[in-house]
Amino acid sequence: MSTIGKSTNIVWHKCTVDKLDRQELLQQKGCVIWITGLSGSGKSTLACALSRALHLRGKLAYILDGDNIRHGLNSDLSFKAEDRAENIRRIGEVAKLFADAGIICIASLISPYRKDREACRSLLPEGDFIEVFLDVPLQVCESRDPKGLYKLARAGKIKGFTGIDDPYESPINCEIALQQKGKDCLSPSDMAETVISYLEEKGYLQA
Numbered sequence: 001m002s003t004i005g006k007s008t009n010i011v012w013h014k015c016t017v018d019k020l021d022r023q024e025l026l027q028q029k030g031c032v033i034w035i036t037g038l039s040g041s042g043k044s045t046l047a048c049a050l051s052r053a054l055h056l057r058g059k060l061a062y063i064l065d066g067d068n069i070r071h072g073l074n075s076d077l078s079f080k081a082e083d084r085a086e087n088i089r090r091i092g093e094v095a096k097l098f099a100d101a102g103i104i105c106i107a108s109l110i111s112p113y114r115k116d117r118e119a120c121r122s123l124l125p126e127g128d129f130i131e132v133f134l135d136v137p138l139q140v141c142e143s144r145d146p147k148g149l150y151k152l153a154r155a156g157k158i159k160g161f162t163g164i165d166d167p168y169e170s171p172i173n174c175e176i177a178l179q180q181k182g183k184d185c186l187s188p189s190d191m192a193e194t195v196i197s198y199l200e201e202k203g204y205l206q207a
């Protein structure tokens, strides 16, 4: 019997079908690809390109997109620091379940705080949390502004917008950093291929 958080007298129930069995079935290894970066850096675009490229290779992936999860599971959360931390924590826990299911889980959310990303990393076995930093300067993200949110933030109509009047802490030791090359960005499919090469090299695309 144990106490976890506010749950008392709980006992872990183990099943005879485990992660290894599911990985064998899927011919892949469950893991979490955690895409972090400013709004407009291309997280959702990369997540979709990666999901499609994996699908074409016959690999099962699933995207947890911050914006989308805030439409349901996390609709009770705002953008104040403690709510962002809770958003990241919940997505980290859900991503862990997907990885345990043997799925390549692609989490794409700003996740601006290093401490919270590290807490999600620590939920997974060594190597299974693959942090991908979309290292795109604020100036570039702001010039894209596909939803017009930077404009609203600059006009003071959105308070606490990441990169404007709210912090973004860049990763220090991420597995993959995708930078701008000169004036141009890598294309989403080139970025997806970089991530896929990493997964191949580390053995995640086989059981």
Ligand SMILES: Nc1ncnc2c1ncn2[C@@H]1O[C@H](COP(=O)(O)OS(=O)(=O)O)[C@@H](OP(=O)(O)O)[C@H]1O
Pocket: 038, 039, 040, 043, 044, 065, 066, 067, 070, 079, 083, 084, 085, 087, 088, 108, 109, 110, 111, 112, 147, 149, 158, 159, 160, 161, 162, 166
């Ligand atoms: N204040 C503020 N700061 C940053 N972003 C804001 C804010 N308000 C709304 N949005 C929109 O919400 C999307 C980010 O949600 P996330 O869940 O990824 O954010 S976080 O990880 O909890 O910081 C983000 O989507 P992306 O542009 O896809 O990153 C924005 O569209």
Ligand SMILES: Nc1ncnc2c1ncn2[C@@H]1O[C@H](COP(=O)(O)OP(=O)(O)O)[C@@H](O)[C@H]1O
Pocket: 037, 038, 039, 040, 041, 042, 043, 044, 045, 046, 144, 146, 185, 186, 187, 188
């Ligand atoms: N690699 C890229 N090169 C050029 N433009 C991109 C790239 N990735 C995304 N974009 C564009 O940038 C904008 C923001 O992309 P999006 O994926 O919505 O970012 P985020 O999810 O980080 O907010 C979109 O208009 C998208 O078409």
